[in-house]
Amino acid sequence: MNPVSKRDYYEVLGVGRDAGEQEIKAAYRKLALLHHPDRNPEHADAEDRFKEASEAYSVLSDPQKRAAYDRYGHAGLQGAGSAGPNVDAFSDFSDILGDFFGVGDLFGGGGGQRRRGAQRGEDVHYNLEIAFEEAVFGLSADIQVPRMETCGRCSGSGAAPGTGASACPTCRGRGEVLYQQGFLSIRRTCHACGGVGQILRSPCTQCRGQGRVQAQRKLKINIPAGVDEGTRLRLSNEGQPGPNGGPYGDLYVLLKVRPHPFLERHETDLHCTVPVNITQAALGAEILVPTLEEAQKLKIPEGVQSGAQLRLRHKGVPALSGGARGDLVVHIEVRTPSRLTREQRKLMEQLRESLPVDNAPAEKGLFDKVRDYFA
Numbered sequence: 070m071n072p073v074s075k076r077d078y079y080e081v082l083g084v085g086r087d088a089g090e091q092e093i094k095a096a097y098r099k100l101a102l103l104h105h106p107d108r109n110p111e112h113a114d115a116e117d118r119f120k121e122a123s124e125a126y127s128v129l130s131d132p133q134k135r136a137a138y139d140r141y142g143h144a145g146l147q148g149a150g151s152a153g154p155n156v157d158a159f160s161d162f163s164d165i166l167g168d169f170f171g172v173g174d175l176f177g178g179g180g181g182q183r184r185r186g187a188q189r190g191e192d193v194h195y196n197l198e199i200a201f202e203e204a205v206f207g208l209s210a211d212i213q214v215p216r217m218e219t220c221g222r223c224s225g226s227g228a229a230p231g232t233g234a235s236a237c238p239t240c241r242g243r244g245e246v247l248y249q250q251g252f253l254s255i256r257r258t259c260h261a262c263g264g265v266g267q268i269l270r271s272p273c274t275q276c277r278g279q280g281r282v283q284a285q286r287k288l289k290i291n292i293p294a295g296v297d298e299g300t301r302l303r304l305s306n307e308g309q310p311g312p313n314g315g316p317y318g319d320l321y322v323l324l325k326v327r328p329h330p331f332l333e334r335h336e337t338d339l340h341c342t343v344p345v346n347i348t349q350a351a352l353g354a355e356i357l358v359p360t361l362e363e364a365q366k367l368k369i370p371e372g373v374q375s376g377a378q379l380r381l382r383h384k385g386v387p388a389l390s391g392g393a394r395g396d397l398v399v400h401i402e403v404r405t406p407s408r409l410t411r412e413q414r415k416l417m418e419q420l421r422e423s424l425p426v427d428n429a430p431a432e433k434g435l436f437d438k439v440r441d442y443f444a
């Protein structure tokens with residue numbers, strides 16, 4: 070709505086600029102009841118009038134907004150957090166009338182009907198824990214999901230076999246009851262039958278008249294290769310059945326992946342740390358590296374340093390979106406022997422005599438500069 074074309078809020082409510090809180094509230098209540106769309110289904114502009122009154126009320130009933138409006142008009146209400154044109158008219162309305170009548174379901178004009186209509190069933194969430202390898206290669210899993218199913222004994226009617234339903238005596242089968250309260254007549258959902266209009270003479274013993282029973286639904290689900298911790302799979306229409314014949318909700322399967330004893334996963338790459346001794350590091354070697362399939366030979370180049378990373382191509386995880394498999398990244402850790410035999414020690418000592426000693430710090434920093442200074 071263009072602010073320029075907006076009517077003055079006091080004019081909308083039909084009150085003076087000095088009207089008090091009670092006067093404003095009373096004026097709004099009168100207009101709201103007059104224009105409420107549920108009472109005026111044949112008047113297309115009723116909803117606009119109703120919203121206009123609600124907006125005016127939401128401003129004039131709030132001292133801060135009213136002060137801003139009094140000083141600057143509609144322009145004073147533009148911007149942060151103000152109840153501008155996007156007032157939630159209906160929630161304001163039920164607030165004000167709710168505390169007045171102490172009921173929430175006013176104007177349920179055909180409310181019983183609305184409640185009785187078909188609705189979509191609830192979604193069901195299921196947590197599934199799988200092994201590390203299963204996440205990498207995928208699997209077909211049998212799961213049992215608890216959900217409601219139509220009762221087999223009464224075929225969902227809720228009535229014991231051979232018996233039927235009869236009209237609810239409280240509402241005479243209408244599903245709602247009419248209250249007279251002052252100048253208002255209020256329709257409310259019948260509590261005796263829950264708005265259905267019928268009560269069961271002899272409820273089904275299997276489902277206690279609910280027509281639905283708790284069941285374990287067996288499902289086979291195919292989990293694709295490459296899923297990861299937190300991956301959520303959606304299975305359409307495997308959730309709860311919708312009330313009153315509505316469509317089923319969905320089933321969400323949330324995956325939890327058990328960690329692997331020595332493989333770590335980052336996206337599609339796998340990582341592991343493999344220790345080598347100093348002779349393997351110095352002379353080079355061929356070692357066996359465990360992968361998710363059979364062990365693989367890996368050539369360690371001579372002179373390898375601790376922290377070096379070697380890759381086994383395509384021994385990682387398949388990309389969920391298709392495409393190439395990731396790598397297995399082998400982190401080399403050079404281990405210094407700590408318990409030498411007498412003979413090993415002798416060999417080490419010989420080696421020491423022939424190796425050049427260079428203990429200069431690896432990275433140029435403050436220490437380097439100090440050493441340069443004293444050199």
Ligand SMILES: [Zn+2]
Nearest residue numbers: 220223273276
């Ligand atoms: Zn039943």
Ligand SMILES: [Zn+2]
Nearest residue numbers: 237240259262
């Ligand atoms: Zn009833």
